[in-house]
Every structure is written in C-alpha cells, then in structure tokens.
Amino acid sequence: MTVIAPEQAGPAGPSQPDKVRKPRRRVDLRQYGILAALAVIILLFQVLTGGRLLYPGNVSNLIQQNAYVLILAIGMVIVIIAGHIDLSVGSVVAVVGAIAGLAMQSWGLPWWAAVGIALIVGAVIGAWQGFWVAFVGIPAFIVTLAGMLVFRGLALVLLTGGTISGLPAEFNAIGSGTLPTAGTPDLITFAIAAVAVIALVFQLVRTRATLKRLDLPRERAASAWTKVGIASAAILYVAYLLAYNRGTPIILLILAALILIYSFVLGRTVFGRHVYAMGGNLFAAQMSGVKTKWVNFFIFVNMGLLAGLAGVVSTARAGSAVASAGQSFELDAIAAVFIGGAAVQGGVGTVVGAVIGGLVMGVLNQGLSILSVDAAWQQVIKGLVLLFAVAFDVYSKRRSGR
Amino acid sequence: MENAILTMRGIVKDFNGVKALNGVDITVRRGEVHAICGENGAGKSTLMKVLSGVYPHGSFDGVITFEGEQVAYRSINDSERDGIVIIHQELALSPYLSIAENIFLGNEVARGGVIDWNKTNAEAAKLLARVGLAENPTTKILELGVGKQQLVEIAKALSKRVKLLILDEPTAALNDDDSAHLIDLLKHLREQGITSIIISHKLKEIRAIADTVTVIRDGSTIEEFDVDDSDEIETRIIRAMVGRSLDNQFPPRDPQIGEEKFRVEHWNAYHPVDVGRKVVDDVSFSVRAGEIVGFAGLMGAGRTELAMSIFGRTYGTDISGKVFKDGVEIQTRTVDEAIRNGIAYATEDRKRYGLNLIGSITVNVSAAALGKLAKLGVIDRHREYTVAEDYRKKMNIKTSSVGALTGRLSGGNQQKVVLSKWIYSGPDVLILDEPTRGIDVGAKYEIYGIINELAAQGKAVIVISSELPELIGLSDRIYTIAEGRLTGEVAREDATQEELMRHMTAARAEGAIK
Known part of the structure; x- marks a missing residue:
C-alpha cells in the first residue's frame, strides 16, 4: 500500500536537503x-x-x-x-x-x-x-x-x-x-481469535525482520506493537462477547477473508x-x-x-x-x-x-x-x-x- | 527608498519548521519592470503568494509596504483591490466561456445583476486592442493558443485597473513569436506607467526587458541590481542564482555513435477530431546507438504529435508507417507494446501526462515497469522501495523520502521523477519531449548530464525542444519539422539558430505563397 507521507512544505517550498537521518516509514x-x-x-x-x-x-x-x-x-x-x-x-x-x-x-x-x-x-x-x-x-x-x-x-x-x-x-x-460451538463460553470462538492474534503478531515480526534485513525504513517498534496490541485486544474482546452468545457468525469469517x-x-x-x-x-x-x-x-x-x-x-x-x-x-x-x-x-x-x-x-x-x-x-x-x-x-x- | 511602489522587508515564511523564505528583501520602483530570478524551490512563488495574500497576513513575518502604506492582505481579493494582480504559470481561464466573459469574470459589467453584453464586449474589445490581440471578444477561450490566452489574462488584469502586474514564468509555454510579443507588450505597459514583476528563467528575456533584477537563493535575497542588455549581466545573474558560475551550460560529452538503432519510415498521422487534417506527413528519420538527435520546430509543427503517434498511437487517427529497431520492424500500437519493444516517451506535459501527483515518488518511478517488480501480479514492495531510493540518489531528487508526493516537488525534481520512471522501464530508445521545460538552470544542467549518460550507455536518444540553444548544445544531429513534414537535417557542426530557424519556417513560407 502507498504510504502517504505528509510533506511539510507547499508546492513552492524549498528543496529539502538530503537528510542523513534514515527515513522512518510514516503512517497515514x-x-x-x-x-x-x-x-x-x-x-x-x-x-x-x-x-x-x-x-x-x-x-x-x-x-x-x-x-x-x-x-x-x-x-x-x-x-x-x-x-x-x-x-x-x-x-x-x-x-x-x-x-x-x-x-x-x-x-x-x-x-x-x-x-x-x-x-x-x-x-x-x-x-x-x-x-x-x-x-x-x-x-x-x-x-x-x-x-x-x-x-x-x-x-x-x-x-x-x-x-x-x-x-x-x-x-x-x-x-x-454461526459455526458449531463447544460449550459456553464457546471455545471454538476463542480458538479462532487466538489464531488471529498469533497471525497478527507473527506477521508483524516477519515484516520487521524482512525490513531490517533489507535495511529499509521501519515504523518505530513501540508504535507498531501498540497497534498490534490494540487490535489484539479488540479481537479478543469481540471473541469474548461472541463466545458468550451463539459463537462465531459464519459471515464474520467470510468478511475477514x-x-x-x-x-x-x-x-x-x-x-x-x-x-x-x-x-x-x-x-x-x-x-x-x-x-x-x-x-x-x-x-x-x-x-x-x-x-x-x-x-x-x-x-x-x-x-x-x-x-x-x-x-x-x-x-x-x-x-x-x-x-x-x-x-x-x-x-x-x-x-x-x-x-x-x-x-x-x-x-x-x-x-x-x-x-x-x-x-x-x-x-x-x-x-x-x-x-x-x-x-x-x-x-x-x-x-x-x- | 523614494519612488518605490512596493517594498518587502525581512520576509520569513516557514512550513512546519522548514523555512521556505528566510529574510527576503525586495524593492520595486514605480514604473519599472522588475525581474525575480532564482532556481526552482528558491522561494519565488512562495514570495508572490505572500505578497498577494494567498498566505494571509500573520502567517509569515516581515513587512510589506505598497504605495507607501503598510499592508496586511488576508486574501487575493484584498491585494487585487489595491491593484496587485498575479498571472500564474498555469492559466486560469474558463475554456467554454468567451474572451469577454473571461475578462470580466467575477467583475461583470452589469446593472442589478443583469449583464450588459454590448458594453461587456465593447470594453473587452478596447482591452484586447491594448494588449495587441486581434480576436473577437466573443471567441471562446478554447479556440485560442496558449500565447493568446496569456494576453487575455493580461487584458483581464488591465480591466482590474492593475498597478502592479506580476507574471509567473509568462513565456515558459510560449513559442518565440508569442514570447517576443509579450515582451513588447510589457515594454508598452511600462510606458503607460504599469509596474511589473516578472519571474523568469530565461535570461535573454530578462536582459531584454527588466530594469532591475532581484536574485533569490534558498529563500533569501542574494543580490539586487540594475540590468542592461549585456552578457556580463547574464553571467552575474547565473552566478548569483546557483552560487557558482556556469561557464559551460552543457556538460562535456564524448559521443560514441554506433550502428543504427531506431528508424521510422513514411510515418503519417491525422488529427483526431479534424480527421481530414494531416498532422504528421510522411516523416522518415533514424537514430543511431549512442546518438542524441534533436527535433526542432515551432509550436504546432507536429513534433509532439509525431512522438505520441509513434508511442502507442497515443495521438491521432489513421496512422500509417513503419518502425524499426536494430533493423527489425516492430509494432507500437499500444503504449504497453511500445514499452515492451523498448521505447520510452517522457511527455512535455508532466503534470497532465507524466505523473500521478497524489502518488509518492516510489509509485511514480515504478509505474511504467511494474512487471519487473512483480511476480504473479504481486508487487515486491521492498524491491520497489529500493529501486526508488536508488533513483532518488542517482538522479539527485531533492526530497526527504521517496514516500513524498510528487505533487509537492519542484518542477526540476518532478522532471527527474519522470525520467527515472522511463529509465527504469529499460528502454533502448528514449523520446524526451521538452525535458527541461519550466525548470531552472541548475536542474537543467543535471538533466543534460543524465541525457548524455543515456547516450553513453548506447541508447538512442531523441530530444524535442523549443529552445534552440539547448538542441544545438545537446544534439549530434537535428531534424527540423514544420507543418508535419521534415524540412531539414542539420549536423551539429553546422547547427546555428539562424540555420535551424530557416528550416523550421520553410514550409510556412511556401504556404504563404500559395
């Protein structure tokens, strides 16, 4: 995806000198x-x-x-x-x-x-x-x-x-x-959520390793991990709510895909x-x-x-x-x-x-x-x-x- | 200073900590033509936006005095009310409205909201006479060429009782005739007591018309001095602009010319709308490996049309002719096919045809050769970034990161992105249409270096340009084209501006006899 970096100067702004500092990947x-x-x-x-x-x-x-x-x-x-x-x-x-x-x-x-x-x-x-x-x-x-x-x-x-x-x-x-359930709270829902969270973490670790190997700019570790942390918490919270109801809606899996x-x-x-x-x-x-x-x-x-x-x-x-x-x-x-x-x-x-x-x-x-x-x-x-x-x-x- | 119509003192403007202007001083005397020079990105346009109120009072530091009074413009309307009118490089006329309607747009000759068309057209006709434009006021703008549109803009400024007329790169898009007319007009307006500021890269023009020049570099005033029509002045301006003297405007080159690389035979193309009109008429030419071939022609001679009709038939209808590369006939019916056959065309209009201005440098550099970066349709973004970064360094694109949007770059840097894109597509034949239009001396020199480098790699390079000194300085051979036909082929040794101009106007003279 295009990472849109907000530039500071207007179109007529000065040409910026090359900075020695390695550019960070900026976020939208x-x-x-x-x-x-x-x-x-x-x-x-x-x-x-x-x-x-x-x-x-x-x-x-x-x-x-x-x-x-x-x-x-x-x-x-x-x-x-x-x-x-x-x-x-x-x-x-x-x-x-x-x-x-x-x-x-x-x-x-x-x-x-x-x-x-x-x-x-x-x-x-x-x-x-x-x-x-x-x-x-x-x-x-x-x-x-x-x-x-x-x-x-x-x-x-x-x-x-x-x-x-x-x-x-x-x-x-x-x-x-919904998908078949296993008990109340539904363990299958939790299992799916756990897989999703692990996939998120794995993906982040892998991407950062590749970027490091290729010497490309990376997002700050703290901010990347905070984002994954928030996303994981949201996934687990939704899973908790669903597990106490009827389990994972089939459509949720279709949407995720x-x-x-x-x-x-x-x-x-x-x-x-x-x-x-x-x-x-x-x-x-x-x-x-x-x-x-x-x-x-x-x-x-x-x-x-x-x-x-x-x-x-x-x-x-x-x-x-x-x-x-x-x-x-x-x-x-x-x-x-x-x-x-x-x-x-x-x-x-x-x-x-x-x-x-x-x-x-x-x-x-x-x-x-x-x-x-x-x-x-x-x-x-x-x-x-x-x-x-x-x-x-x-x-x-x-x-x-x- | 007595008799100054405008002074700007200690202007500082920063964008989130980056100083675009850092202490500009300028004094414009009443009734003079004052030139502002500086490389792209030096801050000229920013300065004009500060003056006209595009950047409102308070968003910058410094003092502006106009007609002896300190002013605080909050918008363009404020500055226009005082008689300061800016004409931008990109003209701002409405194509489907008439000349008269455009002149009085926003300032209609009306009573009680009802427009008095007779008076509108009569007033417009008077203004057109003043700027020397022989057109009917009811003619629609889209029927006029760029040069005439510029004159309409000036007429519009006159209708607003302009006291200070500011022209931003007024001749960048004009041919020599129209430029000369514009220069004459400015002299004429000076006699009528109108002060003008002209921002220009063309030193010949500044010599010809300006009374005073202010040179800006890196956001600060470097020098301000009187101008006369001499070579010393030109040298002095260049030295002030770039901080060094440019003895050689063209980097040295030792041409290594090989076998014929590219040949076009009996190429014809017709106008896409006016289908009876032949725009390219039986053109045949060839380029050798390592050779730089120039195409000279007046506006509308068919140079761009020739190039675009060859490059994927992006211009014209009913196209016929043959294209050969390394002696083998190739097809160039679509852009994709042309690129695959090793042809690249860098457009003369980079904003319209060259760049995705809301896209980053990275996506623009890779745009014509995504296939090289993708496997099974999936882009290797890491490699893409590396490629873009590589070109940023090699081409000296001045930006903090390749994630920067191309729309925010200066003209010279945008042109380098366009060239990067086409060089990365790996062509054998490069057609560069006006590669240095609207960019400053320093960036021009860099781009000439890039063109030489491409030729040194054994590529066939075609350069289309309206600037004859550029063609003469760059090319090994120059073709001239007029009214869609080749009218001459001049070797570097024999190329003079007069000789080229004679060929470029050849067909026109014949037409006049008929």
Missing part, C-alpha cells in the same frame, strides 16, 4: 482519525444505551445485519478509487436474491448451486456494466443509474411482486448462522496499483502502459461479483427473497467508503478505511435502533454523519496545506 493519520471516530461513536452509544450496545447478542446482530454494507463497501472503494461510482448495487442485490430464491424453490437446485449461480449472475451483471463503462466510454454514473432501474425492474419481473420464503436452512445459515484478500489486492498487486494510478491521473496511467479499459472492466466485474455475494448474504439473513430487497444499499456502501477516507476525485482510499466506514454506519444503525429512534430520524442522523465526516476530511487536508 487520516485513517486513525476514522478509527478514533468509530471508537467515539461506540463509546457514545455504549453510554447512551446504558451498556446495551455491546451486549453479546447485539454484537452478533451488528455483524450479521451490516455484513452487506461491508461487502459492498469493499467493492465500492475500488470503484471509487478508480474515479467511478456504482449506483446499481442495491438493485443487483435484489435481482441476485430473486434468482437464488428461484433456483432453490422453483428449479429445485441445492443451496450451494444457488449460491454459485448467484455469484455468476452478479459477475455477469458486472461485466455488462463494465462493458459500457470501459469499452463504450459511458460514464459509470449513467451506466449504473440505468442498471439501478433495469435490475430493480428485473427483480420485480422475476418475483412478480411476491416473496420466496422457506429457503433451506443451510442457505439461511450463511447470513444468520474478504478484507484480507482485497487489502492484499489493492495494496500489493499490479492490478491494485493500476487502480490507484488511474484514479490519481488517468492520462499518466495510460501513458505508462496501463490497460485502463481492461482495468475498468474488471473493477466492475468484481463489483458485480461482490454485489452478488451481498445479495446471497442479505437474502440468507432475511430468509426470503423479495423484490424490494437491497433498497438504498448503494447509498450505504458509498457513504461507508467516503466516511472511510476515500476521495471523491479518486486515487485515494483503502479497504480497511471502507470497512471502518461501514462499521461506523453499522454502529449508528444498531445504536439508534436500540435507542428506538424513529427510522426517519435515523436517516437524518446518518446523512449528517456522512456530511461531517467528509467535511472533517476536507478540512484536515486543507490544514495540511493542500
């Missing part, structure tokens, strides 16, 4: 801002709800109910870094859910085949939209606005306004089930680098040999695939397919991405940021529901949080002299 403060905001919001609701926000049952719900935002936000952040937008994902969720429901109920297919079909349909829809954006050159805003109407309409056609319910229990488990995979893709692969390069300066990317059309195409195929997965997850969570599913999901995902520090002009953003942004939205949803705030007011509050989050971001960038 913006992301900590978002993380701090998440912590503040959690604390706020914890106080407001008299501690009910972090009841074991509520935490499990929070994860399962907001999984769709996180999945969509991961796809959306890539779309937005590349300088596009996707307004159609909510409708894609609905049409994919409808097809999955039909596959199991009308066509008599097993649940795993239905999931496979759903993901393929999602990717095909993505390819359709990617074709218009990448090869015909129609702005993604238009293509996906059209897609929003088309796929919502198709969902209505497929379900003829009705609902498909009574889906297989295995299918529903994807959205609302997605976060790891897509962080890697964006941060470490050529494809990810091309996405950032195109968002940063499309012309320069073209002139450097980036096959921008194909990159755009695959960005939308990927978004379609993830929208398909979100369709599976939200249908499974609801236990039924309805044509009105996924209403305004695209807006939740886009909001999550921008709260997570992505730039409207493209070129900037991270998967982790988008996930944290999604969690901010999720905690707001959950906290406001526990407080039984009217749905209308919930929308007002979420809208204002988005506005202030981005305003803060713009303000802090301006202060840093840019």
Whole structure:
C-alpha cells in the first residue's frame, strides 16, 4: 500500500536537503482519525444505551445485519478509487436474491448451486456494466443509474411482486448462522481469535525482520506493537462477547477473508496499483502502459461479483427473497467508503478505511435502533454523519496545506 | 527608498519548521519592470503568494509596504483591490466561456445583476486592442493558443485597473513569436506607467526587458541590481542564482555513435477530431546507438504529435508507417507494446501526462515497469522501495523520502521523477519531449548530464525542444519539422539558430505563397 507521507512544505517550498537521518516509514493519520471516530461513536452509544450496545447478542446482530454494507463497501472503494461510482448495487442485490430464491424453490437446485449461480449472475451483471463503462466510454454514473432501474425492474419481473420464503436452512445459515460451538463460553470462538492474534503478531515480526534485513525504513517498534496490541485486544474482546452468545457468525469469517484478500489486492498487486494510478491521473496511467479499459472492466466485474455475494448474504439473513430487497444499499456502501477516507476525485482510499466506514454506519444503525429512534430520524442522523465526516476530511487536508 | 511602489522587508515564511523564505528583501520602483530570478524551490512563488495574500497576513513575518502604506492582505481579493494582480504559470481561464466573459469574470459589467453584453464586449474589445490581440471578444477561450490566452489574462488584469502586474514564468509555454510579443507588450505597459514583476528563467528575456533584477537563493535575497542588455549581466545573474558560475551550460560529452538503432519510415498521422487534417506527413528519420538527435520546430509543427503517434498511437487517427529497431520492424500500437519493444516517451506535459501527483515518488518511478517488480501480479514492495531510493540518489531528487508526493516537488525534481520512471522501464530508445521545460538552470544542467549518460550507455536518444540553444548544445544531429513534414537535417557542426530557424519556417513560407 502507498504510504502517504505528509510533506511539510507547499508546492513552492524549498528543496529539502538530503537528510542523513534514515527515513522512518510514516503512517497515514487520516485513517486513525476514522478509527478514533468509530471508537467515539461506540463509546457514545455504549453510554447512551446504558451498556446495551455491546451486549453479546447485539454484537452478533451488528455483524450479521451490516455484513452487506461491508461487502459492498469493499467493492465500492475500488470503484471509487478508480474515479467511478456504482449506483446499481442495491438493485443487483435484489435481482441476485430473486434468482437464488428461484433456483432453490422453483428449479429445485441445492443451496450451494444457488449460491454459485448467484455469484455468476452478479459477475455477469458486472461485466455488462463494465462493458459500457470501459469499452463504450459511458460514464459509470449513467451506466449504473440505468442498471439501478433495469435490475430493480428485473427483480420485480422475476418475483412478480411476491416473496420466496422457506429457503433451506443451510442457505439461511450463511447470513444468520454461526459455526458449531463447544460449550459456553464457546471455545471454538476463542480458538479462532487466538489464531488471529498469533497471525497478527507473527506477521508483524516477519515484516520487521524482512525490513531490517533489507535495511529499509521501519515504523518505530513501540508504535507498531501498540497497534498490534490494540487490535489484539479488540479481537479478543469481540471473541469474548461472541463466545458468550451463539459463537462465531459464519459471515464474520467470510468478511475477514474478504478484507484480507482485497487489502492484499489493492495494496500489493499490479492490478491494485493500476487502480490507484488511474484514479490519481488517468492520462499518466495510460501513458505508462496501463490497460485502463481492461482495468475498468474488471473493477466492475468484481463489483458485480461482490454485489452478488451481498445479495446471497442479505437474502440468507432475511430468509426470503423479495423484490424490494437491497433498497438504498448503494447509498450505504458509498457513504461507508467516503466516511472511510476515500476521495471523491479518486486515487485515494483503502479497504480497511471502507470497512471502518461501514462499521461506523453499522454502529449508528444498531445504536439508534436500540435507542428506538424513529427510522426517519435515523436517516437524518446518518446523512449528517456522512456530511461531517467528509467535511472533517476536507478540512484536515486543507490544514495540511493542500 | 523614494519612488518605490512596493517594498518587502525581512520576509520569513516557514512550513512546519522548514523555512521556505528566510529574510527576503525586495524593492520595486514605480514604473519599472522588475525581474525575480532564482532556481526552482528558491522561494519565488512562495514570495508572490505572500505578497498577494494567498498566505494571509500573520502567517509569515516581515513587512510589506505598497504605495507607501503598510499592508496586511488576508486574501487575493484584498491585494487585487489595491491593484496587485498575479498571472500564474498555469492559466486560469474558463475554456467554454468567451474572451469577454473571461475578462470580466467575477467583475461583470452589469446593472442589478443583469449583464450588459454590448458594453461587456465593447470594453473587452478596447482591452484586447491594448494588449495587441486581434480576436473577437466573443471567441471562446478554447479556440485560442496558449500565447493568446496569456494576453487575455493580461487584458483581464488591465480591466482590474492593475498597478502592479506580476507574471509567473509568462513565456515558459510560449513559442518565440508569442514570447517576443509579450515582451513588447510589457515594454508598452511600462510606458503607460504599469509596474511589473516578472519571474523568469530565461535570461535573454530578462536582459531584454527588466530594469532591475532581484536574485533569490534558498529563500533569501542574494543580490539586487540594475540590468542592461549585456552578457556580463547574464553571467552575474547565473552566478548569483546557483552560487557558482556556469561557464559551460552543457556538460562535456564524448559521443560514441554506433550502428543504427531506431528508424521510422513514411510515418503519417491525422488529427483526431479534424480527421481530414494531416498532422504528421510522411516523416522518415533514424537514430543511431549512442546518438542524441534533436527535433526542432515551432509550436504546432507536429513534433509532439509525431512522438505520441509513434508511442502507442497515443495521438491521432489513421496512422500509417513503419518502425524499426536494430533493423527489425516492430509494432507500437499500444503504449504497453511500445514499452515492451523498448521505447520510452517522457511527455512535455508532466503534470497532465507524466505523473500521478497524489502518488509518492516510489509509485511514480515504478509505474511504467511494474512487471519487473512483480511476480504473479504481486508487487515486491521492498524491491520497489529500493529501486526508488536508488533513483532518488542517482538522479539527485531533492526530497526527504521517496514516500513524498510528487505533487509537492519542484518542477526540476518532478522532471527527474519522470525520467527515472522511463529509465527504469529499460528502454533502448528514449523520446524526451521538452525535458527541461519550466525548470531552472541548475536542474537543467543535471538533466543534460543524465541525457548524455543515456547516450553513453548506447541508447538512442531523441530530444524535442523549443529552445534552440539547448538542441544545438545537446544534439549530434537535428531534424527540423514544420507543418508535419521534415524540412531539414542539420549536423551539429553546422547547427546555428539562424540555420535551424530557416528550416523550421520553410514550409510556412511556401504556404504563404500559395
């Protein structure tokens, strides 16, 4: 991943002399801002709800109910870094859910085949939209606005306004089930958490050893270990809450895998680098040999695939397919991405940021529901949080002299 | 000092502890043309931002006196109200609005919010006459070349009753004709009593027009002296700018020219929008290994178009012709294919086509050759960092770390990043389009050294430049191009500015007869 180092001088500043001091790898403060905001919001609701926000049952719900935002936000952040937008994902969720429901109920297919079909349909829809954006050159805003109407309409056609319910229990488990448990508190959950913490520590030790061997700049040991320490504590705390409820939600594992995979893709692969390069300066990317059309195409195929997965997850969570599913999901995902520090002009953003942004939205949803705030007011509050989050971001960038 | 329109005393401006300006003093007399010189990063632009209120009063130390009164500008609006107008290097006109609309943008000739178009256009026509621009005020900006746009900017400044006109690198993007016109215009404005400050790298221009020059180095005033049109003045300015004298503007080189490396035959390209117009017309040329070949031509002659149409067909339509490397025909239909075949093209417009300005030096250096750093599509970031660090040292890119954003670098350092990127892509043929545009004397010298080094490694180097002395000083051979056609080929020994100019204008003269 690009480590964005805040430079001190303005564009016209003096050329800085070579410093003898070895450069430290610097960290992106913006992301900590978002993380701090998440912590503040959690604390706020914890106080407001008299501690009910972090009841074991509520935490499990929070994860399962907001999984769709996180999945969509991961796809959306890539779309937005590349300088596009996707307004159609909510409708894609609905049409994919409808097809999955039909596959199991009308066509008599097993649940795993239905999931496979759903993901393929999602990717095909993505390819359709990617074709218009990448090869015909129609702005993604238009293509996906059209897609929003088309796929919502198709969902209505497929379900003829009705609902498909009574889906297989295995299918529903994807959205609302948990892994098998071993006792109360659940030892499997603790085992998973322990593995995660060990992996974190191992990864840090290994990275630092490599950096040292290659004589590359490293983050200060104290700060790196503090971060791992905080992350480990958070993992263990969540594990503790889950272990005392129903164990590890299946969707949590899917989410963890997605976060790891897509962080890697964006941060470490050529494809990810091309996405950032195109968002940063499309012309320069073209002139450097980036096959921008194909990159755009695959960005939308990927978004379609993830929208398909979100369709599976939200249908499974609801236990039924309805044509009105996924209403305004695209807006939740886009909001999550921008709260997570992505730039409207493209070129900037991270998967982790988008996930944290999604969690901010999720905690707001959950906290406001526990407080039984009217749905209308919930929308007002979420809208204002988005506005202030981005305003803060713009303000802090301006202060840093840019 | 009596008769000073502007004095700035002891200006100190720091950015988080780094002093961009460290005690600048400047005195501008009423009615003169005052030049400010200094290498990129010396603090010239920062100084102008301090003066115009972009950096508000209080964010810097020192005293500014304008028209005998101490001033404290908090924004550009404040300084413009006093008659101080800055024209930036990047012009700030709205392309889809007319000349008149742009001139009066933000200052509309209106009554009760309703614009009086007749009066607007009539006033604009008067201003255009003053700056010597023969265009209809209703012409849209996008139909004008850069030179004419500059004149519109000046007309706009005049409409604001300018007392002190500041031009930041006004001729950096202009050809010789437009530059000459601009210089004449400044003289004319001086006669009308308008004081100007001109920031420029072009010493010939400063000689021709400035009355006084202030040289800034590392954020401090080094010298301030009167200017006359002499070689001694030029030498004195250079010495003050770089802290040493530059007897040789070009580093020494012993050309080792080998076999033919690169050849283009019967190359044609048409304009992408105006498809009937032939922009590159049957051009054939060749470059040998270790040879530096210059391309000279006036603005719009088709030099960049030729280069870009060869490099991955990034310009033009209906392109035809053959490209050979080491005697074997190669294809360059996409940028990727061109790079794989060992061709690199460093653009003339580094901000638009060359760099990801919100990306670090590291990601920019590796951008054209990620394949070399990746296995199965996964980038080896440690090696990438090492490569970037290596180029930072080799190319002397002045920054504290390769994690710095390229958007924050000075022009010379940005150009070094662009060159690093293309050198790292491992080309055999390098096309360098205006490699020293808008960068200072010291950085230019370094870049000439890099170009020589590339040739010494046996690469074929093509340099496109608008500065004839640069081409003559650098190239082994120079092709001239006019209206899309090659009009001459001049060996280094025979190359003079007059000779080149004769070829560069050849086709135009024929056209005029017709």
